[in-house]
Amino acid sequence: MAGKWSMLHVTVRDALTKTVMPARIHIKRADGACFLPTAETERRFDAGHVPQVILPEHFRHSLHLCRQGDIRSMHLSTGEATFPVPAERLTLWVARGHEHRAVRRTFAAKPDGAVHVDVALDRVEHLRKSGWHSGDMHVHFTRTTVADDYILAYLLAAEDLPAVNNMVYKEAGKVEAPQRKMGHAGTHYQLHHDHQIVAGGEEFRDNDLYGHMISAGISKVIEPISVGWQLGRREDYPLFSQVCDWTHDQGGIAGWAHGGIVRMHESLPVEAALRKLDFVESIQFNWFTGFYFWYRLLNCGLRLAVTGGSDFPFGADVLAPWYPNLGLDRTYVNLGAGKAFTYDAYMNGIRRGRTFASNGPLLLLTVNGKGPGAAVRLDGGVRDVKVFARAVCQHPLDRMEVVVNGAVEHVVDGRGGQREIVCETRLRLRESSWVAARVRGHVTPGAYGGVAPWNLHAHTSPVYVHRGGRPILQRADATAMADYVRLIREVYRRGGTFKNERQRRALSANLAKAEAFYERLLKR
Ligand SMILES: [Zn+2]
Numbered sequence: 001m002a003g004k005w006s007m008l009h010v011t012v013r014d015a016l017t018k019t020v021m022p023a024r025i026h027i028k029r030a031d032g033a034c035f036l037p038t039a040e041t042e043r044r045f046d047a048g049h050v051p052q053v054i055l056p057e058h059f060r061h062s063l064h065l066c067r068q069g070d071i072r073s074m075h076l077s078t079g080e081a082t083f084p085v086p087a088e089r090l091t092l093w094v095a096r097g098h099e100h101r102a103v104r105r106t107f108a109a110k111p112d113g114a115v116h117v118d119v120a121l122d123r124v125e126h127l128r129k130s131g132w133h134s135g136d137m138h139v140h141f142t143r144t145t146v147a148d149d150y151i152l153a154y155l156l157a158a159e160d161l162p163a164v165n166n167m168v169y170k171e172a173g174k175v176e177a178p179q180r181k182m183g184h185a186g187t188h189y190q191l192h193h194d195h196q197i198v199a200g201g202e203e204f205r206d207n208d209l210y211g212h213m214i215s216a217g218i219s220k221v222i223e224p225i226s227v228g229w230q231l232g233r234r235e236d237y238p239l240f241s242q243v244c245d246w247t248h249d250q251g252g253i254a255g256w257a258h259g260g261i262v263r264m265h266e267s268l269p270v271e272a273a274l275r276k277l278d279f280v281e282s283i284q285f286n287w288f289t290g291f292y293f294w295y296r297l298l299n300c301g302l303r304l305a306v307t308g309g310s311d312f313p314f315g316a317d318v319l320a321p322w323y324p325n326l327g328l329d330r331t332y333v334n335l336g337a338g339k340a341f342t343y344d345a346y347m348n349g350i351r352r353g354r355t356f357a358s359n360g361p362l363l364l365l366t367v368n369g370k371g372p373g374a375a376v377r378l379d380g381g382v383r384d385v386k387v388f389a390r391a392v393c394q395h396p397l398d399r400m401e402v403v404v405n406g407a408v409e410h411v412v413d414g415r416g417g418q419r420e421i422v423c424e425t426r427l428r429l430r431e432s433s434w435v436a437a438r439v440r441g442h443v444t445p446g447a448y449g450g451v452a453p454w455n456l457h458a459h460t461s462p463v464y465v466h467r468g469g470r471p472i473l474q475r476a477d478a479t480a481m482a483d484y485v486r487l488i489r490e491v492y493r494r495g496g497t498f499k500n501e502r503q504r505r506a507l508s509a510n511l512a513k514a515e516a517f518y519e520r521l522l523k524r
Contacts, residue, residue: 004111097160135163138309173233211266244276259289308357
């Protein structure tokens with residue numbers, strides 16, 4: 001590259017503690033183009049050695065099918081770095097997960113000079129202090145060597161992301177994103193650096209019939225990883241209900257990926273009716289997808305946690321090539337204040353529905369003083385509940401909504417781009433209900449240095465309120481799910497590939513049980 005150069009020294013600190021801390025940065029040149037230093041030739045990553053700046057070249061080999069993807073990120077491994085930059089007017093952006101406020105600095109880099117930029121990031125919130133821990137429940141980062149673990153752990157530290165469910169998958173019969181270790185029962189993880197948990201998991205997929213599901217916290221890969229011709233090069237068997245059982249047998253948790261909407265005719269309502277699922281991934285790729293299936297399943301009286309997961313490195317540039325989505329979509333789990341953060345505790349929190357999912361806003365909810373996942377029993381003639389919800393975000397929020405059985409029952413608008421919305425209200429419940437909070441916002445590309453509008457979404461798992469011990473039921477949704485099961489039965493009958501009658505009968509039995517479950521609700 002022609003032109004003059006200057007030396008940039010950048011330091012990122014926590015504004016309160018003054019501690020230097022890892023972060024993600026990007027630099028824009030005077031013409032608005034993204035600047036990346038050339039990758040250091042040093043590729044060694046271990047406990048004692050790591051480059052100051054982690055560039056995509058350092059981990060491109062871990063991105064499997066996305067190797068050619070347009071990722072142009074810079075992650076500071078310690079929070080301090082020195083490297084040459086073009087001598088011109090530059091803009092530096094610094095971000096670190098959702099709990100620190102990202103900042104922008106513009107400065108002039110003089111030819112043959114040195115420029116020092118010291119950045120202090122304010123905390124929006126310190127959720128760990130109140131027992132909330134975040135993780136990205138959907139990541140595919142190839143780990144074949146110890147060095148790969150270190151690279152990922154440093155990326156997590158820079159994104160202030162304590163945990164990832166890092167999943168092997170299969171494409172056209174070939175294993176992708178292999179995990180060199182899956183962990184062992186009772187541990188399920190590896191700790192590195194500043195206590196980042198990298199847990200091996202698996203996305204079990206079928207693009208021909210069933211869809212995609214997530215197995216987290218397993219100690220052994222569940223074969224055959226994919227079924228159906230497109231991904232597994234085999235029949236549509238074993239069934240996802242069996243995969244859920246094998247996941248639970250290993251002490252793990254099972255959930256549905258992508259809200260059940262990436263393929264047509266996914267079998268999510270079947271496994272949900274068979275009570276095989278712990279969660280439904282509903283925030284990903286700048287979308288909230290929960291109203292397709294999750295709301296309806298909750299309206300059938302099922303208890304399912306909401307989760308968020310990025311699918312990194314798929315869709316890595318959904319906001320900008322230098323703003324990779326690793327940890328953009330997260331699952332926050334309430335372990336209880338002062339409780340030790342372990343992967344088992346984190347998974348257990350998801351199992352119990354003590355979650356909110358988010359791609360930015362931090363969202364807390366209580367109903368009669370109880371948080372997501374809890375059950376509240378109203379006896380006698382009591383019909384009112386006290387709802388408290390609070391959302392905070394480094395970006396402006398548009399609206400907070402309290403959702404009751406899928407319908408918005410209370411709204412608080414964020415006037416004038418406020419970064420905190422509090423809602424305290426009393427709701428009269430007509431019947432047994434699930435109550436959750438959700439919040440929305442939008443960030444223009446210019447406001448965060450990206451290229452796409454960032455649609456902020458956060459959603460809590462429900463608090464389940466039972467009046468007089470009666471179950472939660474919206475009959476229209478039970479009808480819809482029963483009809484849906486009958487529809488996919490016909491689709492699966494025509495399009496499914498099976499080796500023998502036994503496999504076909506096992507699927508039919510599952511579909512019959514699911515249909516009976518929804519039909520039974522309608523006979524109440
Ligand atoms: Zn998937």
